[in-house]
Amino acid sequence: MLDGRAALASGLLLLALTACKSPDTLSEHTPPAPEASSGYTAKPGWATQRFAVAAANPLATEAGYQVLKAGGSALDAAIAVQMVLTLVEPQSSGIGGGAFLLHWDGQRLAAFDGRETAPAEADEKLFLDADGKPLEFMQAVVGGRSVGVPGAVKMLEAAHRQYGKRPWAELFQPAIRLAEEGFPVSPRLHTLLAADPALRQNPQAAAFYYQADGSPLPVGHRLRNPALAQLLRTIAERGSAAFYQGKVAEALVEQVRQHPTNPGRISLNDLAGYEPRQRDAICTLWQQHYRVCGFPPPSSGHITSMQILGLLEQSGPLEPLANGLPGTDFLHRYSEASRLAYADRAQYLADPDYVPAPGGNWRSLLAPAYLKQRAALIGPNSMGTAKPGVPGQMPITFAPQPEQPEYGTSHISIVDAQGNALAMTTTIEQAFGSRLLNDGGTGLPGGYLLNNELTDFAFEPRDAQGKPVANRVEPGKRPRSSMNPTLVFDADSGKLLASIGSPGGAAIIHFTAKTLLGLYGWGLDAQKAIDLPNFGSLNGPTLLEAGRFPAATVEALKARGHQVSETEMTSGLQAIQRTPQGWFGGADPRREGVVMGD
Template sequence: MLNGRAVLVPAVLLASLSACTHSEQPADTTPPAPEASSGYTPKPGWAVDRFAVAAANPLATQAGYDVLKAGGSALDAAIAVQMVLTLVEPQSSGIGGGAFLLHWDGEELVALDGRETAPAAVDETLFLEPDGTPMAFQTAVVGGRSVGVPGTLKMLEKAHSQYGKLPWKDLLQPAITLAREGFAVSPRLHTLLQTDPSLRDNPPAAAFYYQPDGSPWPVGHRLHNPALAELLQAIAEGGSRAFYEGKNAYALVKQVNEHPTNPGRIALSDLTGYEPRQRDAICTLWQSSYQVCGFPPPSSGHITQMQILGILEHLGPLPALDQGVPSVDFLHRYSEASRLAYADRAKYLADPDFVPVPGRTWNSMLAPEYLRQRAGLIGPRSMGTAEPGEPGPVPVALGIQPEQPEYGTSHISIIDADGNALAMTTTIEQAFGARLLNDGGTGLPGGYLLNNELTDFAFEPRDSEGRPVANRVEPGKRPRSSMSPTLVFDAAGEQLLASVGSPGGAAIIHFTAKTLLGMYGWGLDAQRAINLPNFGSFNGPTVLEAGRFPPATPRALEVRGHEVNEMEMTSGLQAIQRTDDGWFGGADPRREGVVMGD
């Protein structure tokens, strides 16, 4: 059963809990789509007997599959997948970014935190103009200012020492070979290169990803990456030290700190001093039948997701689908529950090494009595904008973080033949990160992209009354994330039932919650649950995936007081669920992912 590194939320948690009020004024903004749409390609779903790999690109999935066929563990396969994604899906994740890994070895559930950290030289004014106003978001993103200390590689190396079976160097070979021999530019990569407004401004990236006339390489063009091949070969032979020290470290620091218009403040000591963290996963009893396990802060994913689902439980039976899509009754309830959960998120959730925890336990935010009180605030009309609740005492008065954009990621779900399983969500934040292509000090074309993860911190460190925002910038701190790698178990925590996750910025929470509702609320298989239209609220307008709901749906919601925005909601869900005969995998038709297994 679940033990060791998992913290279970019991069916009843007694605490001193207070109700809250809400205002009637809706927010006037909706977060932008994390990554551009590149089409919708129906996926069949994949049934397998013993093991499965689900990843965002067929070449990456193939690498993971080959590792499992060779006797590797789920963790071994994840390493191979991530290295290939660095090459073939550079807009979303890579060794220049960070990741959250939830791992199950059949007895113990472990949460490994490879999130980027803020350099030692930054402070809470990092994203403020000289007059004290916050920088424009895109101005902050592009350049060295937004780059956090990458954590993915060192976290995976640590995980490999615990759960790996095959040699480390063998797991990097698929990516090294593809980088040397070249890979075909995919339709999604081509589309994002074409539409990105800033990548061409970085000379190395412009020379590598674009033709002389400024147009991106066409779909199918064979792209070689000799710089990444050489760097990965050094990492294969020397471990993560080849990234965090030596030529690559010097090249990274130089590129960040000497950016001509927006320099950063990273130091070699930030790189050598980076350490991944092992944290306690949070497992929450849902519908009295499932232990849904996810990542604790600095991720806001699990707590916000399970607040939404927990509040819905207190509103009565789940409304059935209406002609195959969520009904107006459901969407009203879900959006209101989301407003309440995102209000709490904006006030309380941040790196626990730097902020107080309400009631001294994150479980206070998931306590049934607290969620029952929050559910009691939901009426027949939309509340517009919710206020945060009081899940437990906090020793300092916290300000509320204003809404600001959050961007993309990639997700990997793997289950091996021995029953080891993982859910790993990995990111460089916005598409193409800080728009800095680093050659690792090789002097060769290509390389990897650096993250812009520091823009996940609050730009405004204090509210109008001077109260500190929990997610403000501080040296060594990890920015709040929405990444929601999720493993689902039976109520006793003994049998693994599913691995789920998605990219999508702040909407990751909604995408993952939707899939759980589809599988375990509406009885759909993983693929049909992923296919459902996307929806949600970020404590502002109710958002619906454009073109996926009947025209009557937004009108009916508006009658109930909702401000409705229809927009692209480009999820990238991956899910693997247990069946009577083995496993069934699904991949999002909105992106290029596939599932492979035997």
């Protein structure tokens, strides 16, 4: 087993050799990739005995590894990882965004909701123009209008009070040190900086991430972030209050509200009043052997992924892989199940503090009798576009949400030597969020990026008849998410079997479902399950990862009526599975992650 630093050096060498490529041009009917592709680097998978940490960047993984090695808990390690990701993977997550955390302490499952909220001054017309028409997506994203009240810092502090072992301030030291000393710009960060059309519009970001000629900082450039170092030191010393009140909060509010072209509505009261929620996880029996646990609304991740897997169960036995790949029959059934599940998602799923569950219980969408009824709609040919079902005995009072882009995100999976484990998915939404780099009032170069999480709400709040969309903007509301942090348990013994999750916008649901199928349907290890090509449907075209499926498979799907779109599906999966010897971790070859442990 490589020690942490040797593994880190190995990971960085692999990344330096990665060939970067631009994202494919997508058809008008294909949802845009959540983040651009930056190449494919084969990962070996990592076996450990006592503990393991999987994160999206080797430097972040190393920070978590050192915390675990020093006797810290899984939760301690997650805080260290998140702070480093704020620095080294700023496009995907950070202290300017939110997160969902699923935590297991060996006896009890806890679900911490650190999702962003809409400002008190927001209303359902937030993303409509003067004529009442929805804004273009990038019109809404860039600037202050899209920024939600960040939740990650306060949520992590609340979780640390329950499950932390090491002092709060100690967990910020790896990120502070890296911010002061600098870190090498990775191939992925360089590629996304080059591809982004809007980040240069922010003067602070243009000066920090780009050279004088407008080109992105080169791979390997040592980037220091003195503003973030000072900000993290303040939060380490004073807790989350240092972020949500005082100079740091004032700097955020000023940047959002005073944006020259697209001001937002966050106030100091919004920040001071933010509270994370502790919710009840949803656990679903699957294949009679596995208890799959995930996040309830406002996340749509668990319900939608388990609807898909439940519909597959109800419609027939799982087809084996053909030459190591999912075949036509499986892809047809999976895509049809996806259409049915995403139709329900668009109809029903939103913040439970604002929207009632169908039938009075979110589990109505996963009830075997309901899934059996829906699975009967899967025929030999594609249905094209599915309609939502009626899972509960109550009138449907909401309109389905029209399709719109979804982005974002990073995932962390950790198991510690004491039997604690977590899955945390964390985000600022689109790559580089609202494109606002905030120095926290320090006046120093650098800082952290603000989220554009409010664009996860429906832009069109009502349908043509005036019926409201469940996921419309309302004051204080949390936007619907696809984040799907997942813990898997043996249904009989209750023993933890795996921690899984991914970034990827609305396709997060497919990426986690694919990994579950790989592990427990096709008997693959975590790395091979992650390596499988991506696939799915958002109730539109059948999506296949570009260059990963034979032409014969594509043509066979088309013959069944599928509109097939071969496109980049840039997942960022992390998975840790139990083995007889301990643990085995996998990280997505499509991104920079590695696994470390002892």
